[in-house]
Amino acid sequence: MIGKILGGRYEILEKIGEGGMAIVYKAKCNLLNRYVAIKVLKDEFINDENFIRKFKRESQAAASLSHPNILGIYDVGTEDIDGKKVPYIVMEYIKGRTLKDIIREKGKLTVDETIFYSIQIAEALKDAHSNHIVHRDIKPQNIMITDDNRVKVTDFGIARAATASTLTTTSSVLGSVHYFSPEQARGGYTDETSDIYSLGIVMYEMVTGKLPYNGETPISIALKHIQDDIISPRDINSSISIQLESIILKCVQKRQSDRYPNISTLIKDLKDFKSLGKNTNMVDNMDNESPTILIPTINPEEEAKNNKVNNKPNKKTDKKNDGGTKVVLSAILLAFLLVSGMFFGYFKLKELLMVKEVAVPNIVGMEEEQAKEEIEELGLKFSIKSREKSEEYAAGEIIWQSIEPSTKVKEGYTIEVIISEGKDLVRVPSLINKSLEEAERLLEEKGLLIEITYRNSDTTPEGYIIKQEPEPFTSLESGSKVNVIVSQGEEVKKVIMINVKGLNIIDAKNRILSAGLEIGNVVPQPSDSVEKDIVIWQEYEQGTELETKTSVDLYVSTGPEKKPDTNKPGDNNSNGGGNNGSNNGTGNGANKEEKTITMEIPISSDGEEIEVKLVRKQNGKTEEIYKGNHSGNITLSIKGQIGAQIDVYFDGVHQPELTKKIK
Structure with a gap:
């Protein structure tokens, strides 16, 4: 997976974790120029269509969550890897x-x-x-x-x-x-x-x-x-x-x-x-904190001595001792009740008089609303001291609190905070349907950078903006990147040239247009052998690969050419005589008509000159009629008899695809 690009934008950099269901990679989003974490499902799950369907649905639902304690989900997609459709989730990358x-x-x-x-x-x-x-x-x-x-x-x-x-x-x-x-x-x-x-x-x-x-x-x-x-x-x-x-x-x-x-x-x-x-644990430890109290007790040795001296039972003494015991027990009970009342009264009074203290939480880095909620839930007050620019904290986050975290304060205490306004913000201009040059100028004026991606478009002219991210009028920090997609015009498609020679010109035009090509020059040519309005030559041979909308020139027969009457009195050729029979229609073919044609010769040589040579074949003779060095396309006027063949050579190598016959 390392080095692969998912979704056309997420470049896998390294593996950072693995679980029971997926492998996690660190990746870079080339569109937004930030690091992300990508979770790619393991092979044993990607073939279960029911699981994949549930996986996509649940992941998209989870992507709707937005909370500081929930890892953010940015994107959910599927990528073709080695013939398999592999689902993945793009998540927030954290250290x-x-x-x-x-x-x-x-x-x-x-x-x-x-x-x-x-x-x-x-x-x-x-x-x-x-x-x-x-x-x-x-x-x-x-x-x-x-x-x-x-x-x-x-x-x-x-x-x-x-x-x-x-x-x-x-x-x-x-x-x-x-x-x-x-x-x-x-x-x-x-x-x-x-x-x-x-x-x-x-x-x-x-x-x-x-x-x-x-x-x-x-x-x-x-x-x-x-x-x-x-x-x-x-x-x-x-x-x-x-x-x-x-x-x-x-x-x-x-x-x-x-x-x-x-x-x-x-x-x-x-x-x-x-x-x-x-x-x-105060209630649990209450017994341990109970104070020690002094209560009267009976000394066992003294009691035994008294009993020894008075061996005989004495009703009066017994009654007196019995009364003394009752007094002692009553005193113990009274002392116990008094101390217990004082003890519980002390803690009740302490509970009534003591103001509850709470520990101040750490709210630096939290969003304003979350911090306010946490402070007020503890019975404290939340107060905004100021809002300031910050290079470290995003807009809306707490950058300072008046009381250090974990410090204990009384309920109702006010915690002052300073909230970040972020860096200097600028509004993103609208760039859609503007030229790339104008978009670059507008962003430069705002102090923003541009990230360019090209794409074909059937509706937006070449060199103009199709889409931008973030959307127009979004607030961004100065120096941030704006991603734009620039039109490359319509997608260039390839078509194969068909054969239209021998067809009526109307049928030939329809077939050329249906193939995605255009009609070029239609040149009339006399022909003794081809009927009128029939195509006798096409610029590109059948099977040639061409770009769509390429124009194709055609030669169309106008029928036999009318010849002037040659049997006039005094004409040297009227009786078939003349110079050694050179004009008698036989021999070297001097009666054949000569005409001039234009040849366009394409040359692709990466700027280097090549030798171009043209050779004409007519009446059984071969002769060189042109030679020159060129590095680009040339157009030449060539003269010869009808039926003559013109061959083209580049640096002495025959180019059969450029051969033409004079018709």
Whole structure:
């Protein structure tokens, strides 16, 4: 595939990845002068017409998605490669690694990293679900983490096209079955909650570094999703909080109705957990933080001594001791109630008086609307300080925030931002139906560059613009390229010359026009042997390859030529006498008529001169009648008797196709 060009514009540069269904290549779009990633389906899928049809439909639907956390799809096409129609997807090219690579490198992720990535994955799914697209193959291998730590979810729509047979196609697909929902394993109905289940498995793997279900075959793993209870994440990683474990376990419930009803409710719980930070375990640790209190107790040794001195039972003393015990127990109960009231009252008062704090997210690089939504969901205020030009950030992206990411602030705090206006923008002029020279001038005035592609056109004159990209009046940064398609005129087609000699001139003209050729000069020629209006000569011989609309000259018979009366008195030839019988119609043919013809001789010699020689054959004699050096086409007037043959030689080599007879 390296070096091949797909769709007439995408040049394959190198292989950058491979999955169970496709191979991914880095390519350059020669039309827009940018790098893209191209996913090309493997051979085992391209022969399944039903799969290809679903693949195209789902990929085109996925191309309609536009979200910062979803890998953009630019184009979907099919290319003929080695006699096979190979489908491909053109995607956004990013630098980064898969989430699977990061998990393998670190062993497991921190809770903060897990929540940070999970929220972004969930936001991508929220956008897809709102457009009625279910991913069906959420796994770390399909989640890219860019160099600036942003999530990009890939492969939307492809999983739906895959048939159940893909479970056992390759070892790479084995990776998918680890994240399948039970309904997918059963081949049942899938919906948005199927993506939630898969995301729960991904979260499980992030915080534990392990997969909940493993087996020797895809089928055995799928059965475990359906039948086996999941191992608690806290049994593997005791540092995980109960709250995070509860979120994960709710995602991976076997019944769809027991999971989160939609992705938005999951996002809310994840963001609530994130905003609580280290205080999430406050209730769990309450017992450990309870204060130590002093309560009265009975000393066992002193009690034994008193009992020894007073061996005899004393009703009065017993009654007195019994009363003392009741007093002590009452005091203990009262102290307990008092301390408990103070303890719970303290935390209730603290809860009422304490203003909640939240961690400021990193919104630099986000689109304005997304950043505003994220800030306001945390209970903070979003304020635009200014809008400024930026070489680094595209128009509408955040280039600065007033509070550093991860800093904790009180709810209601205002976060100021500066938003990029992009580089200096200019409006693309309308170039369609303008000449190439004028288009170049207009773009130069705007500070824009031009990228030219040529194409034949039956409607647009040669040298004029057929199409442009971007469209007219689009705003572009100064120095950007505008791609134009320039007309080369009508496509030149080849036709084969037919034979029209011997046909009536009207029939000959009709046949020449029907063949895609034009009628050139029609020259009348007397003929003693050919009837009037019959074609006796055509400029190009039958079988000659010509361009369409080439003009063809014809000679047409006018019948026998009328000769003047030669039997006049005093005419030396009237009695057939004369000089040695030279004019008696026999011998050297002196009675034959002489005429002058024009010969056009085409010369193609790349500028180098060649020797051109003309030889005339008549009355059994051969004589050279012209010789000269030429580097281009020439036209010569040649004189000879009717029936004489004129042969042409280039540098001494006979050119039979240029031979002419004088008629």
